[in-house]
Amino acid sequence: MSLRHGLLGLLAEGPASGYDLARRFQEALGSVWPAQHPRIYAELARLADGGLIEVDSHGPRGRKAYRITDDGLAEVKRWLAAGEVDHTFRVETLLRAYFFWLMEPETLRAHLRAERAFYEETAGTLRAYAGAKDRGEWGTGPQARAMRVAIEAGIRVNDALASWARWAEETDPMSSETFGTAPPPEHEA
Amino acid sequence: MSLRHGLLGLLAEGPASGYDLARRFQEALGSVWPAQHPRIYAELARLADGGLIEVDSHGPRGRKAYRITDDGLAEVKRWLAAGEVDHTFRVETLLRAYFFWLMEPETLRAHLRAERAFYEETAGTLRAYAGAKDRGEWGTGPQARAMRVAIEAGIRVNDALASWARWAEETDPMSSETFGTAPPPEHEA
């Protein structure tokens, strides 16, 4: 359950409404932690109930902005400091790989091509963002720096998966006698 | 909802009971797709209800082994062939990176060290598995080859995250004036 802490973290940057948070979750964290508005509104109500956030202001069409409280800020920091990191890696691409042996060779090749294209494109997009950050186009404050670090992780992971898909295409492991006879693959960049 | 297809995929290798599947999900897919036994038993009941699997045999202490049906096999293959891959990347490490700016410098350094150690160790373990596979110690059939490909993805992703954590430790982005002034980082292996 990290939606709770994700919301607190975003609110630590400044007051925001449920609508804002839904948009920012989608844009900034969407590929890492999807969250739809119903859950966000529900969680905001719970957080307000627990005194971790409070209503900051009322705006135009029923808009309600929340502000993080001292208790709330302490809670995010506690969460970040506590080492209990869940290292589960929920990525469908990896799950599917276990079942490649069930696929027709041509289907598999098409799949790997598409995957590689996707990860290469994503890595490229992230690199462009990173470049903009490095040129200071998004500010140089702590948040911008943290975002830069997060983007770097995204670049490296997407690169890794792109290179994996390329490797899998090239060694064509499911239709040849590659394994059990050939030397282990080199781990190039 | 991929537990359904994960179960079908495992059953495509041969009959198994809910208990078996829970163990295999934990061991083989646990770091990628966690699944607890209550959900597995429930899903098996649903799959049997839909005619995608059927009871294969009854064993010792109430053991019920299931077998995949032709419909079930067709359904996994359909799923694998359909290109609708969800590229969401649910990894808590990445989520936390967005909030690094809320951490004390020493806490952050300790966190990055621990993360790097974890990913390096995991990559090492996977490399050992991969070596065993390459020596043919786990057979050379289609399943073993698919497993090898999946492990390769794990190695590359864990390496990527280890190298990211090392990079973040070294550039110390949250306590220095690295960004907005320095040249972009090199993307070494």
Add this chain to the structure above:
DNA sequence: GAGCGCATGTAAAGGGTTACATGATTCT
């Protein structure tokens, strides 16, 4: 004044986790 985007929510159904419960077999 028509239409779009803002903004909040409820409802229903399903997915996932944790705790509880039970009994059978095998091992020592």
Add this chain to the structure above:
DNA sequence: AGAATCATGTAACCCTTTACATGCGCTC
């Protein structure tokens, strides 16, 4: 005989997704 482990399930709770519902304010 006692302990460990095999094996299946139910119950409660929470998280997540999708669909439905509503109304305000701005722009054209």
